[in-house]
Amino acid sequence: MLKDEFPKSNEERNVTRRRFVGVSLGSGAAILAGKSDLIFGADTSKAPKLSMNTAFTLGGDLTVHRLGFGAMRVTGEGIWGWPPDRENALRVLRRVVDLGVNLIDTADAYGPDTSELLIAQALHPYPKGLVIATKGGLTRPAAGQWVPNGRPEHLKKAVEGSLKRLRLDRIDVYQLHTVDSKVPLEESLGALKEMKDAGKIRHVGLSNVDRQEIARARKIVPIVSVQNRYNIQDRDSEDVLVYCENEHLGFLPWFPIGGGRGLKTGHPLNVAAKTHGVSVVQVALAWLLERSSVMLPIPGTSSLTHLEENVAAAKLKLTAEEWKAIAGLAA
Numbered sequence: 001m002l003k004d005e006f007p008k009s010n011e012e013r014n015v016t017r018r019r020f021v022g023v024s025l026g027s028g029a030a031i032l033a034g035k036s037d038l039i040f041g042a043d044t045s046k047a048p049k050l051s052m053n054t055a056f057t058l059g060g061d062l063t064v065h066r067l068g069f070g071a072m073r074v075t076g077e078g079i080w081g082w083p084p085d086r087e088n089a090l091r092v093l094r095r096v097v098d099l100g101v102n103l104i105d106t107a108d109a110y111g112p113d114t115s116e117l118l119i120a121q122a123l124h125p126y127p128k129g130l131v132i133a134t135k136g137g138l139t140r141p142a143a144g145q146w147v148p149n150g151r152p153e154h155l156k157k158a159v160e161g162s163l164k165r166l167r168l169d170r171i172d173v174y175q176l177h178t179v180d181s182k183v184p185l186e187e188s189l190g191a192l193k194e195m196k197d198a199g200k201i202r203h204v205g206l207s208n209v210d211r212q213e214i215a216r217a218r219k220i221v222p223i224v225s226v227q228n229r230y231n232i233q234d235r236d237s238e239d240v241l242v243y244c245e246n247e248h249l250g251f252l253p254w255f256p257i258g259g260g261r262g263l264k265t266g267h268p269l270n271v272a273a274k275t276h277g278v279s280v281v282q283v284a285l286a287w288l289l290e291r292s293s294v295m296l297p298i299p300g301t302s303s304l305t306h307l308e309e310n311v312a313a314a315k316l317k318l319t320a321e322e323w324k325a326i327a328g329l330a331a
């Protein structure tokens with residue numbers, strides 16, 4: 001199992017019991033309705049849309065809003081199989097695009113396959129400018145298992161599978177999901193370079209890598225993005241983020257709002273949330289967006305209300321004092 005994917009094997013089973021200390025997020029949007037123009041009540045058509053001033057250009061030619069969407073959570077429990085309410089998953093995916101989000105992260109491992117299939121069912125033919133970033137190189141032999149496979153023949157088959165499920169001729173961003181310790185990184189990236197040269201991939205990204213691995217990968221094929229675990233309370237990948245800033249690579253933080261366990265909220269987070277009349281999750285996302293211009297958070301949700309709350313966070317501006325106080329939480 002990949003260490004970083006799910007720190008505890010039963011984590012996903014506890015998703016529904018997740019607690020965010022200090023704030024009841026289930027009722028957050030309703031409680032906060034009317035307190036801020038960021039928040040909206042039951043009439044979801046009033047949800048603010050993203051504007052292009054929060055944009056980042058991946059690989060020199062794919063301009064996306066920096067707040068994306070992680071499509072791991074539209075699958076079944078434990079990121080396995082179909083979601084209990086497939087229509088809801090399709091509605092969430094369609095709303096993602098309606099709200100102006102144009103970066104969707106997924107992987108063949110989510111379901112497996114079901115996340116990509118749902119994206120195609122909900123959104124194909126895709127609207128112009130929508131960037132789907134998928135991943136391969138992590139397999140799901142059974143529920144609860146995440147097993148790396150970076151062998152070239154597997155990766156080439158994985159790309160073909162994603163093309164088919166997503167109904168695409170070319171994948172805009174294809175990320176190596178993780179480094180397989182049994183396969184030299186150069187061999188895995190060599191396979192992706194072949195697929196890029198064949199026109200099946202536009203850009204290559206990496207996930208769950210350190211700086212040395214990024215540098216090695218870039219000797220094989222140009223890399224446009226890196227996806228590592230990162231949020232206000234987990235900044236183990238700070239050095240990778242700084243590398244991405246220096247090299248102008250997109251940085252997609254996974255677990256941007258703490259994953260299935262949520263964030264342990266602390267005083268400055270709660271204070272900022274109260275001041276702005278928003279939720280702690282929104283403060284956490286606004287903090288990430290302000291942390292770096294290469295930051296492309298991809299919060300995941302199976303809930304329309306949460307989706308709209310998350311997208312609205314792109315418009316929240318923290319003061320320098322608030323930002324600094326929250327930054328101190330990691331220490």
Ligand SMILES: NC(=O)c1ccc[n+]([C@@H]2O[C@H](COP(=O)([O-])OP(=O)(O)OC[C@H]3O[C@@H](n4cnc5c(N)ncnc54)[C@H](OP(=O)(O)O)[C@@H]3O)[C@@H](O)[C@H]2O)c1
Pocket residue numbers: 004005015018025026069070071072073105106177207208227228253254255256257258259260262281298299300301302303305306307309310
């Ligand atoms: N590269 C990798 O190894 C890797 C690993 C993990 C994830 N990822 C990618 O990163 C994306 C983000 O990670 P993630 O989805 O695991 O974690 P996350 O975005 O930090 O958190 C998602 C969790 O938070 C809940 N949530 C979302 N919005 C909320 C809100 N406004 N209020 C309260 N709860 C909220 C979701 O539950 P509800 O469904 O109830 O909203 C879900 O349980 C994934 O979707 C996937 O695309 C990549």
